Amino acid sequence: MYKIIIVDDEKNIRDRLAHFFSWGEVGFEVVGTAENGVHALELIKQECPHAVLTDVLMPEMTGLELAAEVNTSYPETKVVILSAYDDFKYAQDAIKFGVKGYLLKPLMKSDFFNVFRKLAEELREDEAARNSNQLDSQWDIEELMLLDLIKGTNLSNYADKSNIQAQSYRVVIFSFDRLFKETSTFSIRQKVTELAMDFWNRYQIPILFYGNSLIVLITDTKLIAKKELRPKLLLFIDTLRDNLGELFINQKNFVVGIGNPSYKYQEINRSYNEAVYAYSYKYFNEYEMVIFYEDLAVDGNNENQTMLQNSMLDHVNTIEAHLINSMKNGTVTNSTDAVNHFFEPYKRVCGLPIAEIRSSCSELIIILMFRLKEKGLSLSSIDQKHVLGRIYEIDSLEELKRWLIQMLETISFDLINKDKKDFNSYVLLAKEYVKENYQERITLEDISNKxxxxxxxxxxxxxxxTGQNFIDYVNKIRVEEAEKLLRNTNYKVKVISDMVGFQSHSYFNKVFKNETGVTPVVFRRQ
Structure with a gap:
């Protein structure tokens, strides 16, 4: 267990943080609490904790001042900030002082688990680095060699290396980008490395973890054909699936790119670049797991891009007419056909960079919105910056198509209601979302983005x-659900406050009394 201390000037918050959250589940033990930064420094000197969770605004010494002092005097101690203020300046200063997390009050369980699990991983990595000052030298040399070969650097150093002398070389990349975004990076990377070493060592094939990818250099005394390599790759994938279980149920978490064979070790870099290009094609087929570069009809002809560029205005005209017609008819139009038509050329043009597709989609939105604005049809409800940013976050063509359909239907709805005072549909959607997700953290920003x-x-x-603020409505729904639980169950009030989405028991009591006129305890006795 890693030791942590909690610092907050409000005793009830300190106690709740210390006893309400499952510290043991994330690998921590609370060894003390302090009411301000000065007392915290005394406690740090005494307990030598691995981490500190501190409020920002406190008397005598603020949380940021404490973070700065810890960063200077106890650099191995990690600091996490807890604040009631979602303020960029605080977050900016926190980063400057080496803070490892910036959490908002009331602290949600999902945020708690996310931040402190990652922090425990970082502490384990630090520990592993300290305890492993000298790894197996042969393994170190092999990793450095493979890194040089895929980068195409220091090649003259390996001219006499018998362990890379072969007739054929082929680079395979197992990309875990999405997997590592969704789960515990350190533990999974460690497990994958162990499985990979055990599997590929039997073939005397070197491997290397580079970024979020496992690099495998396939070597052989003859040409390594696709039909011979594919079964071996699938067997390794089955090994990963058998040992990592649910993480591999979703195939979108994982993709393999394979470069073409090279016949000189000096050309391994070319095979590596081809493997990178191959796994990037996951963007075009989100259900494909193993992608060989040789199966991709790569065509860098600029005429293809010119053709797509020339068709852009045709697509804008078609979609614009589609939306104007929707406005005249007063019904939200289904945009599926228009979007499919827009993306159809990308299926015929092979080798087009993903960046070009994203750029074209952005261009479509910008021109379309400009055209509508010229006609006096301002889209005041559309946050253009958010919309364009989303295009570059989406990591598959099919998801981009689904998103664009939703986007155009939103614009259609906006145009229909441009002269109306009734925006009931937006409100209904928001209310429906709250009713389905009231147990989770819900912010004004979240629902606006959706x-x-x-x-x-x-x-x-x-x-x-509605006559009320959105957050007041969220609290109203939570109180209604709490009323049902108070009437029909024997759960403790603290448990109920958590079940309906209140992470602060005192705040729950306050909101409940404001809504009903009585405290939860009195309500249950009635």
Missing amino acids: LFLHQAYFSAIFKKE
Whole structure:
């Protein structure tokens, strides 16, 4: 267990943080609490904790001042900030002082687990680095050699190396980018490395973890054909699936790219680059797991890009007419056919960079919105910056198509309601989302992003339609659910407050009394 201390000037918050959250599940033990930064430094000197969780605004010494002092005097101690203020300046200063996390009050369990599991991983990595000052020298040399070969550097150093002298070389990349985004990086990387070493060592094939990818250099005394290599790769994938279980149920978590064979070790870098290119084609087929470069009809002809560019205005005209017609008819149009038509050329043009596709999609949105604005059809509910940013976050062509359909239907709805005061559909969607997700953290920013609306704009129309602020509505739904649990179950009040999404028991009591006129305890006795 790693030791942690909690610092907050409010005793009830210190106690709740120390006793309510499952520290043991994330690998920590609370060894003390302090009411301000000065007392915290005394406690740090006494307990030598691995981590500190501290509030920002406290008397005598603020949390940021404490973080700065810890960073200077106890550099191996990690600091996590807890604040009631979602303020960029605080976050910026926190980064400057080496803070490992910036959490918001009330602290949600999902955020707690996310931050402290990662922090425990970092501590384990630090520990492993200290305890493993000298790894197996032969393994070190092999990894450095493979790194040089895939980068194409220091090649003259390996001219006499018998362990890389072969008739054929082929680079395989197992990319775990999405997997490592969704789960515990350190433990999974360690497990994958162990499985890979055990599997590939039997063939005397070197491996290397580079970034979030496992690099495998296949060597043989003859040409390594696709039909011979593929079964071996699938067997390794089965090994990973058997040992990592649920992580491999979703195939989108994982992709393999294979470069073409090279016949000189000096050309291994070329095979590596081809493998990188191959696994990037996951973007075009989100269900394909193993992609060989030789199966891709790579065509860098600039005429293809010119052809797509020339067709852009045709697509804009078609979609614009589609949306204007929708506005005249007063019905939200289904945009599936228009989007499929827009993306159809990309299926015929092979070798087009993913960046070019994203750029074209951005261009479509920008020109379309400009055209509509020229006609006096302003889309005040659309946050253009958010929309364009989302295009570059999406990591598959099919998902981009689904998103663009949703985007165009949102614009269609906006145009239909441009002269109307009733934005009830937006409000209904928001209410439905709250009813389904009231147990989770829900913010104004989250719901605005889901509806493609400016945050201030959504807040205004929600209040206009309902007569109350969005967060007040969220609390109202949570209180209604709490009332049901208080009437029909024997759960403790603290448990109920957590079940309905309140992470602060005192805040739950306050909101409940504001809504019902009595405290939860009195309500249950009635």
